[in-house]
Amino acid sequence: MMKREQLEQFICKLNYERQVSFEILLDQPAVFQGTVVLPNENLVLKIDFSNFFPLEFPAISIENAQRFYPHVDKSGMICLFDDSSLLIQTDMPYQMLLDAFDRAIDILCIDPESDEYKTEVAREFNAYWAEVSKMILYTNLSSCIGKEYQNLSVVRAGNISLVSDNIIDSECLLKNNFGVSLDKKTNIDCLLIRFRSFCIPPIKKTYTWKWLRNFILKNITCSQKKAFSAFLAKKRKVLSQFLLLSIPSENRDIIVSFYIYCNNNQYKKVEKMINCTVMPVTTRPIDYAFLLKRSGANAYLAEKSVLLLGCGSVGSYVASNLCQSGICKLDILDQDILNVENVYRHLLGFDAATKRKYKADLVKEYLENQYPFIEIDSLNFADRKVENFIQDVQRLKNYDLIISALGEPTINLEINRILYNENINVPFIVCFNEPYGIGGHAIAVNVSSGGCLRCMYTDLISNDLVPFRASLVATNQSFKKSLSGCAGSFVEYSTLDSQQTALLTVRLSLEVLTDQCRESTLVSWIGSADNLIDHEFMVSEYYEYIRDQNYCSIIKKNVPINERCPICLEKQILS
Amino acid sequence: MVNVQSEFFTFHNQIKLSEENQELREKRDILLNKLKKNISDEAASFTSFNQGSYAMGTGIKPNDGDFDIDVGLKFDIDHDDYPDPVQVKQWVKDALDGHTKSVKIRRSCVTVTYQKDNDPIYHVDFAVYAANNADKQMYIAKGKEYSTDEYRIWQLSDPQELLNYLNSLYDDSEDRAQFRRVVRYMKKWKNQHFNTSGNNAPTGIALTALACSYFMPHYSKDFLTNKKTYDDFKAIKTLVNNIQNAFTLTWDSDDGCFYRTITQALPVQPRNNLFEKMTNKQMNNFYDQICTMYSKFAEAEGKSKKLEVCQLMIDVFGEAFPAAVDRSYVGTSESA
Numbered sequence: 001m002m003k004r005e006q007l008e009q010f011i012c013k014l015n016y017e018r019q020v021s022f023e024i025l026l027d028q029p030a031v032f033q034g035t036v037v038l039p040n041e042n043l044v045l046k047i048d049f050s051n052f053f054p055l056e057f058p059a060i061s062i063e064n065a066q067r068f069y070p071h072v073d074k075s076g077m078i079c080l081f082d083d084s085s086l087l088i089q090t091d092m093p094y095q096m097l098l099d100a101f102d103r104a105i106d107i108l109c110i111d112p113e114s115d116e117y118k119t120e121v122a123r124e125f126n127a128y129w130a131e132v133s134k135m136i137l138y139t140n141l142s143s144c145i146g147k148e149y150q151n152l153s154v155v156r157a158g159n160i161s162l163v164s165d166n167i168i169d170s171e172c173l174l175k176n177n178f179g180v181s182l183d184k185k186t187n188i189d190c191l192l193i194r195f196r197s198f199c200i201p202p203i204k205k206t207y208t209w210k211w212l213r214n215f216i217l218k219n220i221t222c223s224q225k226k227a228f229s230a231f232l233a234k235k236r237k238v239l240s241q242f243l244l245l246s247i248p249s250e251n252r253d254i255i256v257s258f259y260i261y262c263n264n265n266q267y268k269k270v271e272k273m274i275n276c277t278v279m280p281v282t283t284r285p286i287d288y289a290f291l292l293k294r295s296g297a298n299a300y301l302a303e304k305s306v307l308l309l310g311c312g313s314v315g316s317y318v319a320s321n322l323c324q325s326g327i328c329k330l331d332i333l334d335q336d337i338l339n340v341e342n343v344y345r346h347l348l349g350f351d352a353a354t355k356r357k358y359k360a361d362l363v364k365e366y367l368e369n370q371y372p373f374i375e376i377d378s379l380n381f382a383d384r385k386v387e388n389f390i391q392d393v394q395r396l397k398n399y400d401l402i403i404s405a406l407g408e409p410t411i412n413l414e415i416n417r418i419l420y421n422e423n424i425n426v427p428f429i430v431c432f433n434e435p436y437g438i439g440g441h442a443i444a445v446n447v448s449s450g451g452c453l454r455c456m457y458t459d460l461i462s463n464d465l466v467p468f469r470a471s472l473v474a475t476n477q478s479f480k481k482s483l484s485g486c487a488g489s490f491v492e493y494s495t496l497d498s499q500q501t502a503l504l505t506v507r508l509s510l511e512v513l514t515d516q517c518r519e520s521t522l523v524s525w526i527g528s529a530d531n532l533i534d535h536e537f538m539v540s541e542y543y544e545y546i547r548d549q550n551y552c553s554i555i556k557k558n559v560p561i562n563e564r565c566p567i568c569l570e571k572q573i574l575s
Numbered sequence: 576m577v578n579v580q581s582e583f584f585t586f587h588n589q590i591k592l593s594e595e596n597q598e599l600r601e602k603r604d605i606l607l608n609k610l611k612k613n614i615s616d617e618a619a620s621f622t623s624f625n626q627g628s629y630a631m632g633t634g635i636k637p638n639d640g641d642f643d644i645d646v647g648l649k650f651d652i653d654h655d656d657y658p659d660p661v662q663v664k665q666w667v668k669d670a671l672d673g674h675t676k677s678v679k680i681r682r683s684c685v686t687v688t689y690q691k692d693n694d695p696i697y698h699v700d701f702a703v704y705a706a707n708n709a710d711k712q713m714y715i716a717k718g719k720e721y722s723t724d725e726y727r728i729w730q731l732s733d734p735q736e737l738l739n740y741l742n743s744l745y746d747d748s749e750d751r752a753q754f755r756r757v758v759r760y761m762k763k764w765k766n767q768h769f770n771t772s773g774n775n776a777p778t779g780i781a782l783t784a785l786a787c788s789y790f791m792p793h794y795s796k797d798f799l800t801n802k803k804t805y806d807d808f809k810a811i812k813t814l815v816n817n818i819q820n821a822f823t824l825t826w827d828s829d830d831g832c833f834y835r836t837i838t839q840a841l842p843v844q845p846r847n848n849l850f851e852k853m854t855n856k857q858m859n860n861f862y863d864q865i866c867t868m869y870s871k872f873a874e875a876e877g878k879s880k881k882l883e884v885c886q887l888m889i890d891v892f893g894e895a896f897p898a899a900v901d902r903s904y905v906g907t908s909e910s911a
């Protein structure tokens with residue numbers, strides 16, 4: 001900590017330069033207090049140097065706050081800077097004091113009538129509101145936002161209160177995502193009223209029903225007043241009511257919620273009820289658009305329907321990443337059961353593997369629990385065989401994207417053939433790992449132009465089928481290992497390889513779905529060949545070429561039509 | 576069409592006369608040492624260089640086992656000072672005489688033959704040049720010991736010029752390598768389908784010159800590595816098609832019929848027609864063989880099985896072309 005004498009010197013200098021008069025508080029060695037004269041008010045401020053000054057700015061608080069200030073919490077503490085976004089020059093401690101003081105004055109001088117004030121308040125309001133709230137209400141109201149006046153119902157179960165635009169959605173979310181039982185659920189009336197313009201209630205520790213009624217009436221339109229007055233005129237013995245005030249703001253309405261409770265011996269008009277308990281309620285939006293916006297995802301993807309073939313090591317991470325990116329409709333086809341030996345390179349862990357269930361069902365269960373609003377179909381009505389599933393051309397046409405994480409080139413090429421021959425305009429992405437951490441690929445075909453998947457498996461001077469041409473390992477090597485016979489054979493790669501491949505795949509998927517990828521594209525990540533070479537395998541010429549070119553670890557290339565490709569050739573002849 | 580490039584590579588390795596052929600090189604060096612040691616004092620000084628298909632990298636192993644190597648000897652003389660070129664060739668013959676059973680002065684060279692059980696196993700041809708002429712050109716000594724004067728001549732010739740010419744045809748050494756492979760295939764085909772006595776068959780240099788005129792490198796570029804993948808099948812098929820088209824109909828008054836004939840000049844001095852020694856009928860036979868070869872290539876192109884394509888190539892090039900088996904699968908390193 002800095003010596004008190006030095007801090008006093010800084011404060012003296014501040015008093016002189018800013019024409020203020022801070023004095024040290026006798027009982028506290030590093031806290032100074034003084035009055036600051038602002039255009040419309042005189043405020044008593046406290047400057048508190050922590051033990052860590054100058055590693056952090058001194059804290060400044062208001063001792064006599066009379067109104068709501070943005071960036072000021074209920075204890076009067078002013079939020080000066082977002083420290084995490086600053087690199088502090090700690091060898092300039094006096095300048096730090098000056099900067100903190102000037103910033104505090106700037107905040108306190110924001111005119112309550114100005115747009116800046118509204119923007120700042122809107123940005124910070126929920127945080128300050130949470131400090132005075134005693135209840136939490138989860139809201140799933142994306143379809144109600146912007147509505148002027150609406151009666152809703154809050155469902156409360158297992159100490160969780162949730163409001164959606166319909167009760168069924170609330171119950172599903174409570175059961176599936178909050179994991180609470182609905183056996184003892186209760187429904188509580190809820191009224192959503194949208195203010196006609198921006199107006200934030202003052203943040204107080206207590207509110208009265210009378211004050212709240214008047215506050216609402218002052219800020220709503222005539223037609224809303226009529227409906228609200230009808231509500232106030234209702235006779236009730238017990239009033240248990242949520243009020244959600246939707247306040248228009250710069251980006252998205254701010255929801256300010258109250259819970260009003262009153263228990264009378266006899267029926268009374270709601271308006272006339274006295275002794276009501278009025279509690280500020282913190283709202284926690286969990287609607288799709290809000291959650292997605294926080295993650296930077298694209299809400300446009302909610303309507304897209306994706307078929308994922310295979311949810312093993314790569315596929316399970318693809319599924320998870322797709323959901324987190326905003327995909328809501330996902331069909332997963334996989335005929336394998338999750339075994340315990342899979343767990344170190346699968347999204348799901350040991351507890352899931354001991355259930356001896358299909359991977360697709362387990363991944364569906366896991367992701368639907370993790371992310372609300374996601375509908376996963378694990379296609380368990382069929383025999384789960386890809387070979388059968390892909391025969392139904394009409395069904396394939398329903399998807400916006402088909403992803404194969406099967407790691408089976410024969411089936412991938414058959415899907416490619418069907419898509420091209422049947423003119424099914426659904427983009428197709430194939431992803432897979434290469435052994436021993438040397439890399440992985442995602443390739444998007446059947447987009448607007450470029451080669452098909454067979455082009456990458458067609459010889460350059462004949463139409464011979466050849467191994468994947470961008471493979472990083474030399475051909476004619478067998479990488480299968482077995483610890484327990486043919487059925488248990490596997491190729492060595494790590495979960496990091498799978499996750500890396502899955503990331504590339506999902507990024508490419510999003511580009512395809514948002515129409516940013518209009519040409520067949522190959523994306524490869526390139527790892528080290530050391531492990532592969534240690535196991536006495538050889539890299540491909542392509543890998544050597546990349547290494548010689550000093551390429552970065554991710555390579556993205558458009559895939560041209562291979563003139564020898566029988567599928568593209570036939571398509572050209574037909575067209 | 577299936578890919579038989581690796582079979583072509585195997586075939587090429589089978590037939591090519593390696594430039595590094597140790598045994599031939601040793602024989603050549605022994606003879607050159609002997610020549611230097613034994614050449615008469617009255618002979619002019621000389622330097623040596625490799626020439627012919629061995630030097631051009633278009634040599635193939637002979638069917639009859641008679642390997643040959645061509646060596647040029649550049650004598651520091653002006654041909655005007657030696658009106659009889661056979662005199663200069665005699666210096667060489669005299670120096671080497673007795674080294675093997677057979678050292679002969681032939682029309683264009685001095686030939687030293689190594690034999691095993693009376694069958695020749697190697698021969699080394701020494702071509703003799705006058706290299707210090709007033710006009711700065713090179714002249715080859717032509718004529719035999721008992722030739723009349725009219726056959727004893729110095730003919731304008733620069734064998735190294737042909738090598739330079741070949742190297743100048745294609746910038747990419749890989750393209751040149753394909754050119755050399757295809758010339759070797761043509762020579763192997765010639766050995767399979769022509770009686771080599773007399774002028775029945777086109778000469779190796781004639782086939783090389785045809786390739787100079789009509790060969791185009793054939794390859795596909797890989798978009799991943801920008802590397803060329805060569806297609807020797809396509810290259811030789813196109814060459815053969817072009818040669819086929821180079822023939823013209825000529826009326827042969829002796830035989831009273833039309834024959835398909837061809838001319839092809841050596842692309843460097845003396846730019847002589849390399850088919851001049853073939854009769855019209857022989858050229859017509861050459862044309863027929865070319866057509867047969869092309870029809871085999873056309874047939875191969877329509878095949879989808881490697882085995883069938885290789886069988887057709889064996890018909891064209893003989894048993895040195897490998898037979899291949901088809902497989903219904905290729906390996907993969909993919910997993911997910």
